[in-house]
Amino acid sequence: MKKSIEVCLTPALLNLYNIEDSIVVVIDILRATSSMVYGIDNGATAIIPVAQVEDCLAYAKDGFLLAAERNGEVVEGYNFGNSPFSYTAEKVSGKTVVLTTTNGTKALHMARATAKQVVIGAFLNLSALCEWLKVQDSNILLLCAGWKDNFNLEDTLFAGAVVNELSKDFVLSDDAGVAAEDLYLMAKDNLRAYINKSSHSHRLAKLNIEEDVKFCLQFDICKAIPVLKGDALVTMSS
Known part of the structure; x- marks a missing residue:
């Protein structure tokens, strides 16, 4: 019997899913899961996702990097937010980052409560993720993180890309997956132009971070698959 996706x-x-x-693959393309993938790929020892901005402060004495984002902006007083450019090897290699974001870390905490396993997906590690999932x-x-519990376009497009990659190995068992794949197939030749329709793209444009958006739409520049072990995201062991 084929596995389902x-x-x-x-x-x-x-809550509708068993x-x-x-x-569970948590998806927050602009920008949390893209930054998580990039940071782990660049040698971060761990990324600890926390629910609230205040939760970061409990880790301050441990010498960890503190990252907090709300509504697309870095929270005042924190090292950085969720821009992938903050997760370069020069900044995070050998270090632990404590991160909270508007949508991505919330979705992560919801998934971890009952899922068998939680991993992180982004266009940056699409092929590596799909090859691992196949076996x-x-x-x-x-799980699309969306925007404040609403549907969003960019996360759905990535879900569609995964469905498309795994269609021969899994049974697609819901209409959301069908719609996601159809959207991806329409958009894949020019993702940036298609995502320009999205509400979050417009929010980010007001913050002048177009380079972040472009970066997050790159395919397969990372091999790492972040996996949740206890409270922390670490690199998947081979």
């Missing part, structure tokens, strides 16, 4: 379009719908025996003996749920 499903797409949850927003964390607000997560994920106790599933691998796992588990059903998969692709």
Whole structure:
């Protein structure tokens, strides 16, 4: 019997899915999961996702890097937010980052409560992620972080890319997955132009971080697959 793959379009719908025996892929393309993938690929020892800005402060005495983002902006007083350019090897190699974001870390905490395993996906590690998923003996749920519990376009497009890659190995069992794949196939030849329609793209444009958006839409520049072990995201062991 083939394994199944499903797409949850927003964390607000997560309670509708039975994920106790599933691998959940958390997706927040602009920009949290892209930065997590890039940071782990660049040698970060761990990234600890926390729910609230104040939760970061509990780790200050440990010498960790503190990263906090709300509504697309770095929270005042923190080392950085969720721009991928803050997760270069020069900044994070050998270090632990404590991170909270508007949507991505919330989705992560919701998934970890009941999922069999939680991993992180982005266009940056699409091929590595899909090759790993193909050989796992588990059903998969692709969890789109969305925007404040609403549907968003960029996360759904990435979910569609994963569905497209895995269609020969998994049974696609929901209409959300069908829609996500159809959207991806329409958009894949010019993702940036298509994502320009998205509300979050417009929010980020007001912050003058177009380079972040372009960076997050690159395919396969990373090999790392961040996996949640205890409280921390670490690199997947081969």
